[in-house]
Amino acid sequence: MNKKLITVALAASLSIALVGCASSNDKKVNQNAENKTKTEIETNNKETSNEEASGINELNDGVYTGKSSEDDYGATILVTVTLADGKISDTEVKNLNADGSEKDETYGEEAGDEGHKIAQDTLKASQEYGKELKEKGSVEEVEAITGATQSYNQFVEAANSALNQAKRD
8 A cells, every 4th residue: 555655656746847847848938939039029120220220211301290199188299390400309299288278387286286296297297208309319219207108108199290291202
C-alpha cells in the first residue's frame, strides 16, 4: 500500500513539474512574439519618421484652423496653427461653449468650488497642449495631461484638422 501511495505521489509531482516547464516555455514563446511585434512597430515608426524627414508630408505655409467635434455639452475646441517654412511657428487654442462663446474664468462656477477648480485646470491644460504642439512640432508628441483627457482628444482632433488643411497635394 505504501508503494502505491509513493508511486501516486511521484507521478503527481512529475506531472506538476512537466506542466510548470511547459508553462515556462509558453511564456518564452509569447515573449518572443511580443518582442517581434514591438520590433515591427518600431521599424514602421522609423520608416514613417524617415518619410516625414524626407519631406513627403510637407505643409504649406499659412494660418489654418481646425475644429473638434462637440463634447457631451456641445462644447468644442478650435486650434489655429500658423506655419512658416513648413513648420509650426504659432498655435492658438480656444475652448468654446455650446453657444460659441469662449470659456473664461467663470467656466465651471456652477459646479461649486471643486468643480470650478477642475474646469479651470482643464482650460489651462488645453492651452498647454497648444504650447507643446508649437515646441514639439507634431500632434503625436503632445502628451495628455491627467484630468484633461477629453480636452486632449478634442485638441488632437482640431489640431489634426488644421494640419490636414495645410498638407501639400
